[in-house]
Structures are given as C-alpha cells and as structure tokens.
Amino acid sequence: MSEKRPVMTWLTDMDGVLVREEDAIPGAAEFLRRLTESGCKFLVLTNNSIYTPRDLRARLAESGLDVPEENIWTSALATAQFLSDQRPRGSAYVVGEAGMTTALHEVGYVLTRSRPDYVVLGETRTYSFEAITTAIQLIVNGxxxxxxxxxxxxxxxxxxxxxxxxxxxxxxxxxGVEPYFVGKPNPLMMRNALNRIDAHSETTVMIGDRMDTDVVSGMEAGLRTVLVLTGSTTRDQVERFPYRPTRVVDSVADLVDDIVPPPPTESE
Structure with missing residues (x-):
C-alpha cells in the first residue's frame, strides 16, 4: 500500500474478519489494540441489523474484543440515516428487531402501520407471516x-x-416492487461510514471476508480493499470474480504491522 497516500482510516467487516460465531479470530484483538494505540480512525461495519451498537459492543467484549459503541456502524444505522436524509422525520413500518427500530427512533421516525412512508425490512430471527403480510399490503397501497x-x-x-x-x-x-438495499454491497454504506468519521476514500482501507459485498462495495466507494481468508471466501474463489481486492491476506493478524499513526495535521 506504500505506493499510495498513507492509510489513515480503517473500515472492517465484523463476522468472518474479527469474530467467527462467538469466538474472536486469532489476531483480531491485537489488530484492534494497534488501531486504538495508533490513533487511527476506524469503524467496524456489519450488515446485521438485528442488534444496536451497544448490543454488538457487548457481544464483541464477550469474545475478548474491545470496540466502543461509536466505532460500530450497522446497516440499520445506515438505513436510518438514508431515510432521514431522503424524508426527514417520516414514518415507517418495520419488519425487524431492536437494531432497526432503535435507529429509526433516534432519527425522529414514527413507527406505524397506518399509511407509512416506507416499509423497512431488516433482519430478524423470528420472521412473522402476519408482519410480512402487512408489509405486502402496505407496499401494494403505496x-x-x-x-x-x-x-x-x-x-x-x-x-x-x-x-x-x-x-x-x-x-x-x-x-412486483423491488426494494432499495442500503447495506453492503451498496457503496452508500461505505460513504456514510466515511462521513461519520470525517475520513477520505483515498486514505481508507476496507477489510472484509466476502468478495460480493465487502470488496465490491469498498472498491466502488474508491477505497483500497483487503480480503481476509478467515470467513466465507477461499483464495481459489477470488479468481472467479471480475474484480480483485488490493490485497489478499490470511487474516487481520497480517495487517497489524501496516497500522501506523496518521501524520500530523497542519494545525498540529
């Protein structure tokens, strides 16, 4: 990565990169510790919309990983931000869980099944036939x-x-209505993450374990990308895609030495 501008910001997927189920991936704790000690800005990204950042912080802590709430960016937060930008203080009917409903409440949205502006579908472990039927009827009605x-x-x-x-x-x-997907691989989620921590695409790296979500969304947002082989993609599978990551590494443990303190700003 030395041929380009120094890396000042790191975005990383969670599942398959930092944790596998409930276990930390070897090297993840050291990677996060080095990010914190270096002063580099970073966010942990996840398409999982079930949990709030507080929930995810607790889950990561149980795995031995220390990530502050403010360093976690979920597809639920990205969706809420998108809706707030498009239609401030609107209304929505949600098929999902606390991660999604909490994010919408925090941007001033009203949750209702009475003529909502949006039907928002998030992830849940208990999809209800009644809730899906209601969503279908509301979409048919506009x-x-x-x-x-x-x-x-x-x-x-x-x-x-x-x-x-x-x-x-x-x-x-x-x-007959297609949804607009906000989370990865939509590069919108990456751009929102960059804006959240005042970062620039040219000095940011995206780390992920999936070519079809993490790598492609990072690439389309103008970021350097790193594929780790601790998740769902094998080295042989990389060749099947028409695009390539900037680097392929075995795990985040291989990136620890790449983390260096960002250069001082002019004001410093």
Missing part, C-alpha cells in the same frame, strides 16, 4: 420498499438461515 441488505442467508451452528434478501424476494414476488 409505501416505498427499503431493505437493510441483500444477504440471502445468515450463518448459524445448525446451518444457513434465511436472511433479509430471501424475505425481500418473497415480498417482491407478491408485490
């Missing part, structure tokens, strides 16, 4: 359709679980 991310499945100890993208496809089939 509500705009938003989904937090297009992931079709999520991991579990027993195997894949249906995720937001699968339920979105069901609603689309019933209504």
């Amino acid at each position: 509500a705009r359709f938003i989904a937090t991310n297009p992931d079709s499945t999520g991991p579990s100890p027993a195997g894949p679980l249906p995720a937001t993208g699968s339920v979105a496809a069901l609603i689309t089939r019933a209504t």
Whole structure:
C-alpha cells in the first residue's frame, strides 16, 4: 500500500474478519489494540441489523474484543440515516428487531402501520407471516420498499438461515416492487461510514471476508480493499470474480504491522 497516500482510516467487516460465531479470530484483538494505540480512525461495519451498537459492543467484549459503541456502524444505522436524509422525520413500518427500530427512533421516525412512508425490512430471527403480510399490503397501497441488505442467508451452528434478501424476494414476488438495499454491497454504506468519521476514500482501507459485498462495495466507494481468508471466501474463489481486492491476506493478524499513526495535521 506504500505506493499510495498513507492509510489513515480503517473500515472492517465484523463476522468472518474479527469474530467467527462467538469466538474472536486469532489476531483480531491485537489488530484492534494497534488501531486504538495508533490513533487511527476506524469503524467496524456489519450488515446485521438485528442488534444496536451497544448490543454488538457487548457481544464483541464477550469474545475478548474491545470496540466502543461509536466505532460500530450497522446497516440499520445506515438505513436510518438514508431515510432521514431522503424524508426527514417520516414514518415507517418495520419488519425487524431492536437494531432497526432503535435507529429509526433516534432519527425522529414514527413507527406505524397506518399509511407509512416506507416499509423497512431488516433482519430478524423470528420472521412473522402476519408482519410480512402487512408489509405486502402496505407496499401494494403505496409505501416505498427499503431493505437493510441483500444477504440471502445468515450463518448459524445448525446451518444457513434465511436472511433479509430471501424475505425481500418473497415480498417482491407478491408485490412486483423491488426494494432499495442500503447495506453492503451498496457503496452508500461505505460513504456514510466515511462521513461519520470525517475520513477520505483515498486514505481508507476496507477489510472484509466476502468478495460480493465487502470488496465490491469498498472498491466502488474508491477505497483500497483487503480480503481476509478467515470467513466465507477461499483464495481459489477470488479468481472467479471480475474484480480483485488490493490485497489478499490470511487474516487481520497480517495487517497489524501496516497500522501506523496518521501524520500530523497542519494545525498540529
């Protein structure tokens, strides 16, 4: 990375990069500690909209990883920010959990099933037939359709679980209306993250374990990208994609020595 401007900001996916299920990936704790000690700005990004940043901080802490709430950026937060920018203090019907409803409340949205501006589909472990039916009816009657991310499945100890993208496809089939997906691979989530910490794309790296979400969204937002092989992508699979990450490494442990304090600003 030395041929370009120095890296001053780091964005990293969570699952498959820092943790696998409930266990920290070897090297993740040292990687986060070096980021904090160096003074580099960083955010942990996740397409998971179930949990609030406080919930995720607690989950990471149980795995031995220390990440402040303000350093966590979820697809729920990105979705709430997008809706607030598009239609300030609007209304929404949510199919999702606390991560999504809390984020919308915090930007001044009213949650209602009475003629909402938007139907917002997030991730949940308990998709309700009644809630999905209500969402379909509201969209048919004119509500705009938003989904937090297009992931079709999520991991579990027993195997894949249906995720937001699968339920979105069901609603689309019933209504004929395609959702607007806010989370990765939409580069909008990356740009919102950069704005949140006042960072620049030319001096930022995105780390992820998926080519089709992390790497492509980072690339389209103008970031350097690093693929780690501790998650869902193998080295052989990289060659199947028409785009490539800037680097491929075994894990975040290989990036610890790349983290250096940002150069002083002119005011310093």
